[in-house]
Amino acid sequence: MELRYLEEFILLAQHNNFHRAAEKLFITQPTLSNHIRSLESELGFELIDRRNGNRLTQAGAIFYWDATKAVDIINESIEQCAKVANSNTEPDSTPLRIVASPLYEFRQHLQEQALITNRALSIEFVDYDLTRPVLAPLINGEVDIVAIYDVPEIRKEAARHDLLCRTHGVEHYAVFFSTDNPIASSDLTKETVSAATVAEHRQFAVGPWKTAICDMLGKDIPIRVLDDSSNDETWEGDMDGNLGVGTLQSTIAICEKNPDITYRTTLDGKPISHAMMLVYNPEAIPSYAIDFIDSLPST
CATH class of the missing domain: 1.10.10.10 (Winged helix-like DNA-binding domain superfamily/Winged helix DNA-binding domain)
Structure with a gap:
């Protein structure tokens, strides 16, 4: 008919x-x-x-x-x-390029959201290049979006280059420490954390990563920078009564390799997390990328 x-x-x-x-x-x-x-x-x-x-x-x-x-x-x-x-x-011919750490569960979240928006939308994730400013790939037109913590220094840098910031989602974190640390016997509070020092790798002890740590644990928490030879597999020698902080995903991996280290995911009874945002150039981003961003609920 x-x-x-x-x-x-x-x-x-x-x-x-x-x-x-x-x-x-x-x-x-x-x-x-x-x-x-x-x-x-x-x-x-x-x-x-x-x-x-x-x-x-x-x-x-x-x-x-x-x-x-x-x-x-x-x-x-x-x-x-x-x-x-x-x-x-x-999107079939041109994948959406997003800078996001492989340690972020937020990276997987974006992939799932893309499938909900358009099952044919192809995403190519790019790792952070810690030898360059965070927004450099976006400013130079190498990627479409940078997924990063919602922190003032990134927003200021974005404004200088006429980039837009869209708040969306959170990244969950954990605090880890030696099992013989006195705080291992109780829940974490800002009071107990404020008396400790955070041990962190050099590249994560500055910029937006440092701001995110201070936002989550306390503005004045001291951060001890580890030497360049330190790595995630040898945290036992770096604890020395200090705390470590990392994404929940990376923290679980650390504790699996180091049985003498444990972790907590709450502080004062609330999940340890930080708001994330997407930074992009509205003049250069493809139309299907705009559709993807617009489909995401703001938080």
């Missing part, structure tokens, strides 16, 4: 006149008449009472209302499918 025949029947029923309906459809009256005959033949009953002023038959009147609803549904579906088809073509 052709959709256009249904649409022609609906228009004919509304005008109750073959000549007038044919003019509206920009076809000849005989063509319209033939189309309606074909539709009636396919249905197996008459729609138009040609002996009574081309009024609808009883069956035609019933069919009219259902046909109208069916055509509306089909046309809406076609419109939605066309939007999906058109939005799917761009």
Whole structure:
């Protein structure tokens, strides 16, 4: 059954006149008449009472209302499918490039959100290059989005380059320490944490990472910078009564390799986490990337 025949029947029923309906459809009256005959033949009953002023038959009147609803549904579906088809073509050839640490659960969250937005949206994640300013890849047009902590220094840097910041989501963290540390016997509080020192690798003891640590644990918490030879697999010698702080994902990995280290995910009974944001150039970002960002709820 052709959709256009249904649409022609609906228009004919509304005008109750073959000549007038044919003019509206920009076809000849005989063509319209033939189309309606074909539709009636396919249905197996008459729609138009040609002996009574081309009024609808009883069956035609019933069919009219259902046909109208069916055509509306089909046309809406076609419109939605066309939007999906058109939005799917761009990302297939050009992946959305996002800077995000592989240690972030936020990275996986963005991938899941992309699938919800558009299952054909391809994302290529890029790791932070700690030898460059965080926003350098974005400023130089190498990537589309930088996912980073929502901190003042990044917002100021973004404003200087006319970049937009969109707050979205959180990254969960944990505080880890030796099992023989006195605080291991109780829940963490800001009071107990404030009396300790955070041991952190050099590259994470400055900039937005340091700001995030202080936001979560306390503005004045002292941070001891570890030497460059330190790594995640030898934390036992770096604890010395200090605390470590890392993403929940990286902390679990550290504790699995170091049985003498344990961790906590709450501080004063609340999850240890930090708000994240997406930084992007509204003038350079692809349209499908804008659609993706707009689909994310602000927090």
